[in-house]
Amino acid sequence: MIIKVSRFGDILTSRPEGREAGLVLLSSDLRNYKSSVDINFTGVEVMTPSWLSEFIKTLTSQGISAVNFIESTNVSVTESIRFIEIEKS
Amino acid sequence: MYHIDMDHLTPLINFYLHGKISSDQNASYSENRGQSLARLSGWKKFCELNHLTNPGLSQLIACLGELTNNSYDHNIGHWHDLPGCYVSWSADKNYIRFGVADRGRGIINSLKPVLENNVDENTIMSTAFEKVVSGRSPEQRGNGLKFIRAQILSSSKHSLFCISANKSYKLGIPDDFDLSQQNYGTFTLINWSIL
Numbered sequence: 001m002i003i004k005v006s007r008f009g010d011i012l013t014s015r016p017e018g019r020e021a022g023l024v025l026l027s028s029d030l031r032n033y034k035s036s037v038d039i040n041f042t043g044v045e046v047m048t049p050s051w052l053s054e055f056i057k058t059l060t061s062q063g064i065s066a067v068n069f070i071e072s073t074n075v076s077v078t079e080s081i082r083f084i085e086i087e088k089s
Numbered sequence: 090m091y092h093i094d095m096d097h098l099t100p101l102i103n104f105y106l107h108g109k110i111s112s113d114q115n116a117s118y119s120e121n122r123g124q125s126l127a128r129l130s131g132w133k134k135f136c137e138l139n140h141l142t143n144p145g146l147s148q149l150i151a152c153l154g155e156l157t158n159n160s161y162d163h164n165i166g167h168w169h170d171l172p173g174c175y176v177s178w179s180a181d182k183n184y185i186r187f188g189v190a191d192r193g194r195g196i197i198n199s200l201k202p203v204l205e206n207n208v209d210e211n212t213i214m215s216t217a218f219e220k221v222v223s224g225r226s227p228e229q230r231g232n233g234l235k236f237i238r239a240q241i242l243s244s245s246k247h248s249l250f251c252i253s254a255n256k257s258y259k260l261g262i263p264d265d266f267d268l269s270q271q272n273y274g275t276f277t278l279i280n281w282s283i284l
Contacts, residue, residue: 011129013154014122015162046133046150049232050158075144076151079239083232087221 001033002070005055006043018051022058030059036066041077048076049083056084095266097179098188098278104175105190105276106268116177122161125174129154132178132187139180141283148240149185149281155233156189156277164193169273183283190276197254198273214251214258237279246282251275 005012008021030037037059041047056067069081100111110118119125133150141149153176160174174191193199196217197210203222204213216222218234241247241260248261252268253275268276 011126011133011150011154013129013151014126014158016122017126046129046147046154048151048154048158049236050155050162053232074147076147079148079236080151083236083239086235087232 001029001035002038002040003029004040004042006041010044011046012044012051013046013048015050015054018054019058021051022055022062025059026062030064034063034065036068037064038068038070040070041072041074044072044074044077046076047074047080049080049087052080053084053087097177097186101175101177101188101190101276102268104171105192105274106271108169108171108192110171110175113177115179116175118173118175119157120171120173122158125157125161125176126154128176129157132176135178135180136185139185139283141185141281145244145281145283148243149187149279152237152240152279153187153189155237156187156279159233160189160191160193160275163199164191167194167198168192169194180283185281185283186278187281188276188278190274192274195253195273195275196251197256210254210256214253214256218251218258241279244282246284248280249278251277 003025059067072078100113100116103109103111117128119128129150132153136146136149157174157176169192171192174189177188179186197213200213200217200222204216218238221232221235238260241249245261250262251258254272
């Protein structure tokens with residue numbers, strides 16, 4: 001399933017907002033869904049590793065098997081992805 | 090090399106040192122996270138009006154988002170007196186500058202409990218910016234300052250100055266100034282090259 005995160009805003013920075021976005025999805029689009037999701041960043045202008053980390057952790061802690069990232073040209077997005085990969089390693 | 094322009098920083102220093110909330114057209118106090126988040130789009134607009142474009146625009150606003158969110162993430166329940174953070178901004182044809190100050194417990198007091206005993210305070214400051222460690226341990230978080238450092242280092246023209254509990258951390262900036270006699274709070278300046 002593809003999730004377009006710009007539905008939560010174009011400036012995505014805080015941990016509470018990332019967690020809230022994940023919880024919203026788990027109770028709607030991802031209800032009873034345990035397979036992998038692909039994250040589409042189109043439309044996101046600013047992202048931080050804090051928002052993305054909290055968003056991913058919220059999904060995977062509730063049974064989503066894997067989260068994949070669709071390529072983005074926005075540097076704050078690519079840098080956020082790079083830093084949460086560091087966090088995981 | 091950028092030098093700190095003290096004239097622009099008086100309201101920020103007054104908040105950091107004295108808890109004084111000055112009225113200034115290029116500064117704002119956000120008592121809670123919601124106010125601070127709402128202002129990010131205005132700060133982004135300020136950067137756009139001063140001709141900052143991507144990728145720098147997204148990088149700088151992401152850094153500002155991490156800095157301001159840190160004020161709330163690490164200080165809830167630990168405010169010295171005033172909650173929240175004070176942000177000031179300015180620009181000229183070469184640089185956009187943001188300053189963020191809070192009166193929370195500070196980086197040193199936040200990290201000391203989760204590091205080994207006897208780690209000196211200068212090491213704690215560099216650890217905060219260079220290693221994955223969180224004052225919110227055992228929660229797995231702590232990349233914000235490392236992320237900011239990486240964005241600053243993406244150009245030799247950007248610079249950063251941060252002071253907390255009298256210990257400073259600097260990237261690409263020769264100046265230092267004394268904000269001593271205070272063992273709480275965090276004061277950070279980012280100077281972002283437009284060119």
